[in-house]
Amino acid sequence: MNDDPPEVIPIDVDESLSTHKHNPHRVPRLIALFVSILVALASGTLYFYGAYSPQLVKRVGLTTSDSATIALCMTLGSGIGGFPAGLIIDKYGPQVSICMGSLFIFVSYFSIYNIYLNRYHSLLLICLCMGLAGFGSITCYFATLKASQANFPKNRGTAGAIPVSAYGFAATVFSVISVKFYNGNTGGLIEFLAFFCGVVTFVGSFFIHVYHDEEDEEEEEAVASNGYIPVDGELTLLTDQSIEPPPMARTNSLAGSFSFWGIGERTPKDSEASSFAESSRSNSIYEQQQQQQQQAMLPNSIQSSSRKPSQANLRPSTKKKSSGQWEAIKQRIVDKEFLTLYFIAAITSGIGQMYIYSVGFIVTAQYYYNRHEDKRGGDYAPIHPDAAKLQAIQVSIISIASFSGRLVAGFLSDFIHKHKFQRLWIVFVTIIFQCLGQLILVLNVSSHVWITISSGVMGSCYGLIFGTYPAIVADSFGTKTFSTNWGLICTGSVVTLFILNKYFGWIYDGNSDPNTGHCYKGNGCYQGSFELGMVLSGIALIVTSVLMWKHRHKV
Known part of the structure; x- marks a missing residue:
């Protein structure tokens, strides 16, 4: 009987020590995770641009092609800016980085609000502001990911999925807010983005830390x-x-x-x-x-x-x-496999971003198809509130589809990889569906039902690509250089987006009425850009097939 206590006591001591070790940081970590949801949500306004871009460019007297340039600057801020943002986060920590990002977000959106209010015609200034908004948003977003996953290393996937989901779902939330409270009031909507996103991220920075055991x-x-x-x-x-x-x-x-x-x-x-x-x-x-x-x-x-x-x-x-990061960059830019993956990601993500940033113009063109009753003299014809509602709905659908695609891609890629199939199969099938989504856009003249279907298809394809590609990059080049490799991959869409968006704007402006600025030709306002996108998707499909054939024995 006296032998039993010595066997039990060490176990209790170990448990108490373990509890003592973990409890001090448990509550602060949970608070940081909860606040990360709010910060990621406030950082996810970039893909909401398509809901108000037509109103913004018309108000200040710019063209659809100019809107494409603005979207490119946002991509430069969030895509290429993501690499220096990561370095800042790693050096100064999530708290300082989020605080800095919140200032960028507020200054940029508040400047855009004043530009809209005063009809200030300056493409350069708008591009600088939106690029700054992109950089500030991605800095806050990356910082929430770092804190969430560093604080919960044993549940890294779940902890990381929470801010990722909030970031991807943000466009849906802001679309609902737009329809409910700011329908027909684009200026008020932009002002709301400035104060809400700026304040939420700034206050959130005081609660997000990395608590390491x-x-x-x-x-x-x-x-x-x-x-x-x-x-x-x-x-x-x-x-x-x-x-x-x-x-x-x-x-x-x-x-x-x-x-x-x-x-x-x-x-x-x-x-x-x-x-x-x-x-x-x-x-x-x-x-x-x-x-x-x-x-x-x-x-x-x-x-x-x-x-x-x-x-x-x-x-x-x-x-x-620092020298190691530059060495990794030098190795990757001459690596054939990396360049192949870079090429595939550049095309697929570029097409997805073109649709996301241009959907507002697509919806407007379909809404005004054969409606010539609003033609009148003057330089500015406001977009009808019903068209603005449709824009917000499509942005919301894209956001939900992209979120779902990212969520499904992680589980699906692990599942097929476990069964000895290449993760590239997901990319291969996704490109096929992306082609079908573009085909719908080419053939659909003015049906809101079909545009909704295309939004779901294009959004889910975009999410599937970005949900699958990180694992592909990690499998091919390891996790030690993952941040550098992934930062490079994310820059690939810039060139594709620039070409496709500029081509979209050129076609749209060429078919628009010079007095009202509206295009009344339905899919004829943008058809050529998605035909070009289908050609690029076909090339990406062939390249993916070759890469899969090359790696057929490596799984």
């Missing part, structure tokens, strides 16, 4: 070693390095944490605490890692295992990390 590092090492398939010597070295993680290991890096998959760099402030218990072993571990780094020159693999809690030792790691 010692045990989380062991989970991080497990993810780093098992989260991808080694495909070359670089990845093999990474795997070997992670087989026996040092007890003292504390990394500055969570590769790609500001992406959907949450494996990115961690700010030194958030991982400053380190254990002193086994410091005697740290020197030998550090030397071993230094040799591996010199051989591989891998980005984002700078370990600070032997780092004592002093800021001095952080500086060399920062330099190596």
